[in-house]
Amino acid sequence: MAPPPPSLPVPPVTRAPRGGPPRLLPAVATITLLTLATVGACPAVCRCSGGRVYCNDRGLTAVPEGLPPGATTLFLQNNRIGDAGIPARLGRLPALRVLYLYANALEQLPAHLPPALRELHLQENNVRGLCRRALARAPLLERLHLDDNSVSAAGIEEDAFAENRRLRLLFLSRNHLSSVPAGLPPALEELRLDDNRIHTIPLRAFEGLPALRRLVLDGNLLANQRMADDTFSRLGNLSELSLGRNALAAPPANLPRARLRRLSLAANAISHVPAGALARMRALERLDLSDNNLTTLPRGLFDDLGSLSHLGLRNNPWFCGCNLAWLRDWLRRRAPPRLEVRGLLCQAPARLRGLPVGELRGEMDACDSPASGGGTAGGGTSPAVAAVSPPGAAATTPGLWVQAAPGGALRVRWPPAPPGASLRLSWLRPGGGAVTETLVRGERGEYVVRALQPRAPYRVCLAALEPPAAPPLCAQARAGAGDPPPQAGSPGAPGGDAAPPALPPAAALGAAAAAAAGVVLGVLGGCWRRRRRRRMGLGGPPLPPPKGGGGGGRLALRPLRTPEEGGIRTVYPPPPPPPPPLPPPGVRGYRGGQVPHGGGGGS
Structure with missing residues (x-):
């Protein structure tokens, strides 16, 4: 028989005196306390998962106490946290990289930002300015979201970003900016300034931004004459430029050419x-x-x-x-x-x-x-377009003459055409709506376009119906000074000549039908009112008195009133739905999307 295998040595266990715990328990307790001190306990109003702390949608007015020191991402969006609710202890979270504070009640940048912060979301607050002192506390900041705030050009310190040399993404959409912020960090790769009030871009506005790849300027007040010639020429690495919803009459000069991949000039007056x-x-x-x-x-x-x-x-x-x-x-x-x-x-x-x-x-x-x-340069022909003339001046194109007229009107003249010829006259306010057109008799040689916006520029085109391939003649001038155009339905509302044009057959039939219907409804309404007055005792012979005595030949009727005795009732919106359940540990709802696991994308 083979000998049994040797057993592993078992160290002796020193037992405590009868009734006491083993001596190994103090060591386990010490390790547990050290672990808790490192990770930290989760606040009662929050939920913690790994390095993420979810305190959003709780109705909080201040950052909760007891945040774990090891937190890397902190969700505080959709609360009621104001400036006084940002404590100094927030700046003592050494591992915090991403901070969500959008949709709160902040009016300035938090004064106590964690030193390791990389991404800060402050959308949908009421932040009015940017100061160097607050931003300097986050020198490693790479993404700053300030959409939907009240930031103005005067509220941004000239050297606000001096300490943020790593900032790559800056979102300032839907604020109160009237100019491009100065002193932007050189590492900036994406800049969003859409839906502001920027009307002028001076020389060297984008100087010192060699890494900029995406620039969004939609929805501002930009015009060609208020943009410097070198506005975009210095942006050699730009790959996306968006200038929609401005007042451009032509594409800007000196656009970047080498790497530009996307260019939007939609909804201008080009x-x-x-x-x-x-x-x-x-x-x-x-x-x-x-x-x-x-x-x-x-x-x-x-x-x-x-x-x-x-x-x-x-x-x-x-x-x-x-x-x-x-x-x-x-x-x-x-x-x-x-x-x-x-x-x-x-x-x-x-x-x-x-x-x-x-x-x-x-x-x-x-x-x-x-x-x-x-004609246009480069071949082909195009309608002639005159430059915009001031009120009172005339815009002349060979064959077409346009001059401002009092009361927000334009007087259009052309050489008289042979009898029976018809012309199509159209006018459009650049960037202001759809084309309006009408047919005029060519032999008249003149037409007054009324009910225009006073002093506003209009593009007027005149086209012959025969031959159909002839391009229109166009000129551009400003309408005369005067009262604003009347509302629809008021006298003189439709733009037209001094004498109102005759209704077309379909419109005349419709007007006659409407008049006949009005007469019929009036007769029926009169009969109904007389019948109702008789039933209520308000007309005709006196009604007999009610049984049980009481004089008078009419019934005393109580006026009809609502339960509130005729008062105006205030309609309140329905109560808000209950907050959604907490998300899984990986993601969290963010303005209709998802918050990525780390270092999320743009808004």
């Missing part, structure tokens, strides 16, 4: 594009020129755009004559799926209205040059 505006933009992939006043484009405008995959051209008054024949041919060479073109539909001449330019064949080849003889 009426012409210079021939070389997009030259050498070989990396451009998306271009949006929608919602402008373009009737044509210069020949060869897109020749250098070999990478273009999306082209937005919708909601422009395109004139499909020989001036756009080159674009039709270019589109055929760049057929899908290489290029997606949206909204390139003819608006004139009338026989081509609504047709896609790319599907036209010979309809655009035979056309006459404009009567003005003007």
